[in-house]
Amino acid sequence: MKKKNIPAIISLLLFVGSFSATDCFAQTNTDNLKTSNMNTTNGTTITLGGNTIHTSGKLPAVGTMIKDFTLTGVDLSEKTFADFKGKYIIMNIFPSVNTGVCSKSVRKFNEDAAGMNNTTVLCISKDLPFAQKQFCGAEGINHVVMLSDFRTDFGNTYGVQMTDGAMRGLLSRAVIVVNPEGKVVYEQQVPEIGQEPDYIAAIAAVK
Numbered sequence: 001m002k003k004k005n006i007p008a009i010i011s012l013l014l015f016v017g018s019f020s021a022t023d024c025f026a027q028t029n030t031d032n033l034k035t036s037n038m039n040t041t042n043g044t045t046i047t048l049g050g051n052t053i054h055t056s057g058k059l060p061a062v063g064t065m066i067k068d069f070t071l072t073g074v075d076l077s078e079k080t081f082a083d084f085k086g087k088y089i090i091m092n093i094f095p096s097v098n099t100g101v102c103s104k105s106v107r108k109f110n111e112d113a114a115g116m117n118n119t120t121v122l123c124i125s126k127d128l129p130f131a132q133k134q135f136c137g138a139e140g141i142n143h144v145v146m147l148s149d150f151r152t153d154f155g156n157t158y159g160v161q162m163t164d165g166a167m168r169g170l171l172s173r174a175v176i177v178v179n180p181e182g183k184v185v186y187e188q189q190v191p192e193i194g195q196e197p198d199y200i201a202a203i204a205a206v207k
Contacts, residue, residue, distance in 0.1 A: 046172060048165045048193045055172050057159025059187040066178045069154050071124060071147035074133035079147055081182070088119040088206045089178040092144070092197070093160050095170040097127050097135045101196055102173075106141060108199055113143040118180070119206050122147055124154065126170050160189075173197060177205040 043054040060066055066089075068081045092109050094102040106123050113121040121144040125132070132146035149171060155161025160172045175197045177186035186205030190197050 043163060044159065044172075044189050046189065046191050046193065048162075048167060050192075051165065053165035053168075053193075054163050055159055055189070056156045056161040056163050059159055059174055059176060059189050060184045062184050062187060064184050066176070066182050066184055067157055069157060070152050071122075071149055071154055072129055072151060073148075074129045074136070074146050076129055079145075084120050084122065084145075085182055086180050088116075088180060089176075090119065090121045090202055090206065091174075091176040091178070092121060092123045093158070093171050093174040093176070094123070094125050095162075095167055095173065095193065096125055097123075097132060097146075101194060103135065103139070105173075105196060105199075106135070106144060106146075107139065108196075110141045110143045112199065112203055116203075116206065120145060124149060124171065126150055126155070167193065175202045177202055 042058075043056055044058050045052060045054055047053065066081060071079050073079050090109065090113075092105055094105055097103055097106060102125065109121045109123065113119065123132075123144050124147045126149050127135075128150055129146070129148045132148060135141070136146055149155055155171050158174075158176070160174050162168050162170055162172050173190040173193055173195070175186070175188045175190075176184060179185050186202060188198055188201065
């Protein structure tokens with residue numbers, strides 16, 4: 001190979017490499033845009049400390065039959081919707097019992113549940129069953145059922161798993177009320193993670 005051709009070959013290789021890198025960068029941006037559009041279109045837009053985040057889907061609509069689920073109790077046993085069907089069910093969904101607003105919601109629903117007939121309150125998070133059990137023991141919580149989504153896909157099935165932000169992977173704050181026949185009669189996707197759910201509206205849905 002003649003030496004005078006070497007600079008031309010090097011220039012060609014650098015051009016091709018630059019084109020590939022640019023193309024890869026453009027594809028990455030396109031993929032990110034698709035993901036962002038998917039979250040906005042298919043999920044629900046909420047906020048965390050005022051910053052916009054998204055959930056993986058939307059809550060089951062009022063008037064629809066509730067989807068089945070499998071969650072884990074504090075004794076590590078599997079619990080499904082069939083275990084609670086036949087009563088009103090209030091599903092108190094939240095990120096973690098180890099945060100102030102979440103623990104407050106559990107205490108509040110525990111107080112309300114004590115005076116409610118034919119109603120079961122399920123408190124659902126990604127917390128390990130051990131942490132849920134410890135919290136209930138320390139707080140004297142005995143009128144609600146703690147359930148963990150640590151090894152199932154409840155978050156995506158019910159559209160409450162956060163897909164971005166600092167708490168991505170955890171469940172958003174939401175409430176779903178189901179009647180004894182299994183039909184959704186109330187739902188609230190709390191718009192700001194730091195905000196408490198509407199307890200009065202949830203309780204009023206139990207008739």
